[in-house]
Amino acid sequence: MNENTISGDLIGISLRQLGAVSVREIRSMMHIATFDLGDGIEVSYVFNITKGNQYYLQRMRPYALPWGMFADAAQIVRFITSDIEKFRNAVHSSNFKEFVGLAEKTTMLVSQLEAVFLNNNVTPESLHAFDDELDKLMAKADDMREQSHPL
Numbered sequence: 001m002n003e004n005t006i007s008g009d010l011i012g013i014s015l016r017q018l019g020a021v022s023v024r025e026i027r028s029m030m031h032i033a034t035f036d037l038g039d040g041i042e043v044s045y046v047f048n049i050t051k052g053n054q055y056y057l058q059r060m061r062p063y064a065l066p067w068g069m070f071a072d073a074a075q076i077v078r079f080i081t082s083d084i085e086k087f088r089n090a091v092h093s094s095n096f097k098e099f100v101g102l103a104e105k106t107t108m109l110v111s112q113l114e115a116v117f118l119n120n121n122v123t124p125e126s127l128h129a130f131d132d133e134l135d136k137l138m139a140k141a142d143d144m145r146e147q148s149h150p151l
Helices: 003-018 073-090 096-119 124-147
Strands: 022-026 030-038 041-049 055-061 065-070
Touching (some): 030 073, 065 073
Antiparallel strands (some): 022 030
16 A cells, blocks of 8 residues: 555545545545535535645635645644634625635636736736736725624
């Protein structure tokens, strides 16, 4: 049995104990874990074990978000444990579905922005104007955080 299989199995066991309804393994290198939070809300993660025994993690549902590299299996489990607890709490917010919609739009924006820059020669003025708008949106997000109450 190779080390990736053992590490993946240990993570899978830990995630099932945490409440994962499904943990799929693809060639002992890629793992997909899904948690059902009720009311049709699922949180899914995919992580890959690299040849250097590093772990690349991203959340797939309810919206895609890459989280990057982790050094070991324990870090993956700790991160997902914390993230799932936050989602289990946030799902009771009256604005949860609207938030997910905003997060999905942001993901679409990144894709749209990439298509523009990979296929067009964008003027510096357009780039600067777009950057200014993003700064305003980031400031609005900070304002929302400051004006809201913790869950």
